[in-house]
Amino acid sequence: MNTKKRKIVIEPVTRVEGHGKVTILLDENKQVEQARLHIVEFRGFERFIQGRPYWEVPVLVQRLCGICPVSHHLAAAKAMDGIVGVDTLTPTAEKMRRLMHYGQMFQSHALHFFHLCSPDLLFGFDADVAIRNIIGVAQKFPELAVQGVMMRKFGQEIIKATAGKKIHGTGAVPGGVNKNLSIEERDGFLKDIDQMLAWSHGALNIAKDYTMEHLEEVKSFGAFESSHLSLIREDGAMDLYHGNLRAINAEGVTIFDQVNYQHYYKYIAEEVRPWSYMKFPFIKIIGPQNGWYRVGPLARINTCDFIDTPDAEAARQEFMALTDNLPNNLTMAYHWARMIELLHAAEKMRDLLNDPDLQGTDLILKGDRRGESVGLIEAPRGTLFHHYKVDENDQVTMCNLIVSTTNNNMPMNLAVEDVAKKYLNGAEITEGLLNHVEVAIRAYDPCLSCATHALGTMPLVVDVCGADGELLDRRTR
Secondary structure, three states: OOOOOEEEEEOOOOOOEOOOEEEEEEOOOOOEEEEEEEOOOOOOHHHHOOOOEHHHHHHHHHHHOOOOHHHHHHHHHHHHHHHOOOOOOOHHHHHHHHHHHHHHHHHHHHHHHHHHHHHHHHHOOOOOOOOOOHHHHHHHOHHHHHHHHHHHHHHHHHHHHHHOOOOOOOOEEOOEEOOOOOHHHHHHHHHHHHHHHHHHHHHHHHHHHHHHHOHHHHHHOOOOOOEEEEEEOOOOEEOOOOOEEEEEOOOOOEEEEEEOHHHHHHOEEEEOOOOOOOOEEEEOOOOOOOOOEEOOHHHHHHHOOEOOOHHHHHHHHHHHHOOOOOOOOOHHHHHHHHHHHHHHHHHHHHHHHOOHHHHOOOOEOOOOOOOEEEEEEEEOOEEEEEEEEEOOOOEEEEEEEEOHHHHOHHHHHHHHHHHHHHHOOOOOOOHHHHHHHHHHHHOOOOEHHHHOOOOOOOOOEEEEEOOOOOEEEEEEO
């Protein structure tokens, strides 16, 4: 009997932020026995930051990533608000941060949808790799490509106006912000906001129509029941900037609700596994085996009771009708949920730009110093945890980061395994078949640079080896 096994390696996973690899182990019958997503980069920021003064933290930690630095900037700033004893910001500071955050949400969702995942949705998972990319989209769908670029530009300009720079800004400081929004800046954005809303509706329709037209495939593509976690406003509304923690199971039953995130560690723990630098978070009362959960757009739509902007709320209701108002556990439905949030971000930016508090001059508060604080925010990819301790010399002594992509670690692994078992039989390695695995990962919009610390670049090399280590086949790109 032939007992030889084969291992397929996808390294790195393409069209995601950061570097990771997938290993697929085939048994002697060429069937998938095991599939794993490995995070091969090492993140050292939790150690790098120790010994630094606390006021540097909101600027330092965003060097984790150039894609979502605003999310780390704001999560850290919220934690440092607690260190300086500020629980409630001035209206101007609160709304400036929110505008910054919705600008980040808008540009990030636009980037992912138009640049990273749209080639799969528009051309098909098996399409020629020469056209299944953003250049192919620009050639065949030039209007969509322009929309994606202009939407991302709008979000980036919002970030620049609120944070000082498009990438790695300094606008949020412990206890508030360091600038307001000028009338000139406001009027410049208001001139274009209606166009952003119209394009957001168009992107939402593309994602919704794709899901409905391919519903049978979507139902079987990396889909599985799971728990979901996010921040929720006190009245149950979606709130991407602030709130309390809510977790529900796959049937919509509440696991915990309105938990003050300062005490997150009483409810969430992290497990370490030897084959990945990324940790595996889980809900403590359920345990590491089954306590994993999903975060991000799909989870936020599932956990909230409503969205407080009218167009996004109408879209949410249509989304939830697909599952009779029970949680939607379809991995590919992340794209539809993400575009609902894109529209929500555009509506929130419109409302904030019309708020005169953005021109206020009361920017910073200060209270009684504390030694420990937690900051949470709903980053584009999901719930982002920043936890710090600071000593009497104002130096950081402890930092724990549970990044959005880390929260989705186990779900991504399950999606990879499900798709690999359904589409790979080991007979022949094709780029299209391997791309199916990557499509499952891309649905989560992972930011592997955030979840780790990126060093260097890697080509894509896929090796098929025998059990004795003999190289049987190799594909490179």
